[in-house]
Amino acid sequence: MVAKGRWLGLAALGALSACAPEETGTVVRYMAWGTPQQLALEKRLCEAFSAAHPGVTVRFIQTPSSAYHNKMVLMLASRTAPDVMRVDHYDFPAMAAKDYFHPLDALIAKDPTYRLEDYFPGATEEGRAKGGLYGLNVLFGSPIIYYNKDILKKAGLGEPYALWRRGEWTWDAYRRYAKAMTTKDARGRPLTYGSFVNDPTARLAVVYSLGGDIMRDGRVVLAQGKALEAFRLLYALRFKDRVEPTAAQSANSMFAFDGGKLGMAVDWMGVTPRLCEAARFDWDVCPLPVAPGGTTLVKGNQLVMSAATRHPQAAWEFMRFMTGKTVERRLYVELRRSFPTRIDVAKSPDYLRSGDRPPHHLDAFVSSIERGRVLPITSRWAEWTTEFNSALEPLFNGTASNVDGTLHEAQRRANDALAVQEGL
Amino acid sequence: MRRQARWGWLFVSPWLLGFLVFTAGPMLASLFLSFHVYDLHSMRYVGAENYRRLFTVDPVFLKSLRITVVYALLAVPLGVAGSLALAVLLNQRVRGLPLFRTLFYLPSLVPSVATGIVWQWVFNTDNGALNQGLGLLGVPPIAWLQDERWTLPAFVLMSLWGVGGTRMIIFLAGLQGIPESLTEAAALDGATPWRRFRNVTLPLLSPVLFFNVVMGVIGAFQIFATAYVMTGGGPNDASRFYALYLFQTAFEQFKLGKASAMAWVLFLILMAITGLQFYGSRRWVYYEKAGT
Numbered sequence: 012m013v014a015k016g017r018w019l020g021l022a023a024l025g026a027l028s029a030c031a032p033e034e035t036g037t038v039v040r041y042m043a044w045g046t047p048q049q050l051a052l053e054k055r056l057c058e059a060f061s062a063a064h065p066g067v068t069v070r071f072i073q074t075p076s077s078a079y080h081n082k083m084v085l086m087l088a089s090r091t092a093p094d095v096m097r098v099d100h101y102d103f104p105a106m107a108a109k110d111y112f113h114p115l116d117a118l119i120a121k122d123p124t125y126r127l128e129d130y131f132p133g134a135t136e137e138g139r140a141k142g143g144l145y146g147l148n149v150l151f152g153s154p155i156i157y158y159n160k161d162i163l164k165k166a167g168l169g170e171p172y173a174l175w176r177r178g179e180w181t182w183d184a185y186r187r188y189a190k191a192m193t194t195k196d197a198r199g200r201p202l203t204y205g206s207f208v209n210d211p212t213a214r215l216a217v218v219y220s221l222g223g224d225i226m227r228d229g230r231v232v233l234a235q236g237k238a239l240e241a242f243r244l245l246y247a248l249r250f251k252d253r254v255e256p257t258a259a260q261s262a263n264s265m266f267a268f269d270g271g272k273l274g275m276a277v278d279w280m281g282v283t284p285r286l287c288e289a290a291r292f293d294w295d296v297c298p299l300p301v302a303p304g305g306t307t308l309v310k311g312n313q314l315v316m317s318a319a320t321r322h323p324q325a326a327w328e329f330m331r332f333m334t335g336k337t338v339e340r341r342l343y344v345e346l347r348r349s350f351p352t353r354i355d356v357a358k359s360p361d362y363l364r365s366g367d368r369p370p371h372h373l374d375a376f377v378s379s380i381e382r383g384r385v386l387p388i389t390s391r392w393a394e395w396t397t398e399f400n401s402a403l404e405p406l407f408n409g410t411a412s413n414v415d416g417t418l419h420e421a422q423r424r425a426n427d428a429l430a431v432q433e434g435l
Numbered sequence: 436m437r438r439q440a441r442w443g444w445l446f447v448s449p450w451l452l453g454f455l456v457f458t459a460g461p462m463l464a465s466l467f468l469s470f471h472v473y474d475l476h477s478m479r480y481v482g483a484e485n486y487r488r489l490f491t492v493d494p495v496f497l498k499s500l501r502i503t504v505v506y507a508l509l510a511v512p513l514g515v516a517g518s519l520a521l522a523v524l525l526n527q528r529v530r531g532l533p534l535f536r537t538l539f540y541l542p543s544l545v546p547s548v549a550t551g552i553v554w555q556w557v558f559n560t561d562n563g564a565l566n567q568g569l570g571l572l573g574v575p576p577i578a579w580l581q582d583e584r585w586t587l588p589a590f591v592l593m594s595l596w597g598v599g600g601t602r603m604i605i606f607l608a609g610l611q612g613i614p615e616s617l618t619e620a621a622a623l624d625g626a627t628p629w630r631r632f633r634n635v636t637l638p639l640l641s642p643v644l645f646f647n648v649v650m651g652v653i654g655a656f657q658i659f660a661t662a663y664v665m666t667g668g669g670p671n672d673a674s675r676f677y678a679l680y681l682f683q684t685a686f687e688q689f690k691l692g693k694a695s696a697m698a699w700v701l702f703l704i705l706m707a708i709t710g711l712q713f714y715g716s717r718r719w720v721y722y723e724k725a726g727t
Contacts, residue, residue, distance in 0.1 A: 088475035109476045258581045259560030404670035408581035434472040
């Protein structure tokens with residue numbers, strides 16, 4: 012009876028191993044989330060790397076973005092994390108502080124073919140923690156203005172891109188455009204809105220564009236100076252000019268850029284492939300207006316190596332491959348997913364050349380990145396932004412109208428959160 | 436006898452093992468964690484600091500507790516009354532009764548996530564069915580899920596969606612267990628339908644009513660999925676119900692010590708409320724005694 016059970020067990024094992032893909036030698040596990048097109052491409056890239064590196068197999072673990080954060084936290088805490096993984100930069104500083112990641116400086120020093128100067132400084136800066144480099148930036152980008160050229164034409168306006176090229180693209184011009192692109196039917200019901208800046212980080216991009224600061228000396232200063240001005244502007248767009256859909260109107264995607272009902276929308280460069288597929292109208296991009304002393308905002312995600320990896324060299328080879336010229340061309344030139352971190356790829360004729368399909372002016376992306384400033388993301392980012400954004404909700408929902416008072420309250424709540432000892 | 440006891444333990448052991456591993460064990464672990472700061476990476480003993488901070492420092496916790504209590508105070512009486520009324524209606528001798536019972540029970544079969552998404556549409560300020568209906572009565576549009584003054588009433592209103600569910604079935608079973616001879620006798624004595632309901636049906640139904648109130652309060656304190664889907668706790672924490680805040684503290688912020696303390700506070704609150712309900716029940720719950 013026992014012998015029979017043993018044979019059955021062996022047979023089951025054999026059947027299982029017959030189903031599993033052939034993995035010999037060193038296995039590098041790689042985990043990422045992404046759009047279906049991007050994941051399909053990454054899978055092919057993993058296979059290409061494995062084929063080009065005999066003795067090394069990359070096992071690609073695709074995880075839905077909704078479950079990614081929790082899965083990664085649990086895997087890192089239990090020291091079962093994949094050798095290489097992509098980490099959202101919002102999470103990176105907190106995780107790096109816990110020594111979850113393998114330092115990369117020594118690996119870079121040993122690799123004469125890898126030069127940090129090949130990458131945009133902002134991209135490299137984000138990967139630093141505790142005085143060293145722990146992440147290679149991927150899916151880098153900046154919030155940018157997407158505009159609907161059909162609505163623009165109906166409003167009889169010139170292209171924002173042209174204004175930007177002439178140095179005339181200011182927030183006043185943006186407001187003028189947004190008003191002209193907001194239309195209503197005979198009964199006064201909105202048909203199109205001219206503007207939409209809804210993502211909390213896109214709002215911070217407006218703060219940067221006016222020259223405001225988010226934090227100073229470890230404290231949130233969003234209710235001060237130019238930052239406060241930025242929130243006054245954002246409030247005015249929605250409730251004074253009435254050129255933005257309200258929270259209720261934008262719920263359930265009733266007024267979405269993809270649907271052709273928004274004249275201009277500030278969104279991340281990463282949505283470009285989705286618009287290429289979904290938008291049934293002509294559209295283009297231009298940078299956010301930048302006031303004197305202002306900057307754009309940049310943020311990426313980090314490709315990191317687990318501190319618990321048993322194959323640091325193979326993992327490094329794979330990381331280098333994923334941030335190399337070939338992969339960046341596939342991901343960012345062909346798929347248009349976010350923005351290349353490599354300067355030569357971003358400035359190559361291939362990247363800048365636009366075909367008949369939008370976006371038509373890729374140099375707007377390059378300019379946004381070059382003038383970009385990184386976010387002051389620390390391990391406490393999630394704590395204070397949760398408080399801050401929560402306190403701001405009444406303002407952007409239209410139930411509070413005192414911009415300065417609401418901002419001061421939001422800033423107080425954010426700083427109160429930061430004053431609490433970490434972890435409590 | 437000992438042999439019988441051994442068999443008894445053997446049969447009960449799967450449940451016992453499950454209880455120890457999946458209920459008692461985690462409960463004890465969470466009690467231990469509630470006295471520590473723990474983020475899956477490092478653990479530090481902080482005594483009762485997590486508990487102290489909940490009541491003295493964390494404004495979101497107090498707001499979350501307050502809105503959950505208010506929600507329970509509104510949703511439970513309305514829900515129980517609604518279920519009882521529906522059960523009484525469905526206990527009448529009318530044609531098509533099985534069909535009505537099925538129809539009223541159907542909404543409770545919809546998963547809460549789907550319910551949340553449907554109600555998001557119902558509550559939409561501009562195009563929602565509720566505001567469209569109210570508009571016909573001249574009521575201006577209400578930002579149910581965007582205006583923090585209306586978020587809690589919206590959730591209470593939505594809770595009535597489930598009045599035809601399990602609670603109603605339990606009431607119906609209770610009503611059908613009441614001997615008709617008693618209501619007939621009262622009718623012969625000249626009691627009006629309301630007096631028959633008030634003085635005969637309701638006292639005999641009181642154990643069922645008590646059960647539904649106790650379970651309703653516990654359920655109301657655990658409201659989670661709809662708030663998670665519809666508002667994520669906003670606007671401005673107006674729908675950050677206790678269980679939602681607990682979940683976000685544990686599994687979004689990974690403050691597992693604080694979340695454990697919150698879980699124990701909730702447990703103690705529910706124990707206290709249930710204890711008070713049992714104490715108060717002596718005055719209004721009537722149990723039929725054997726032989727009477």
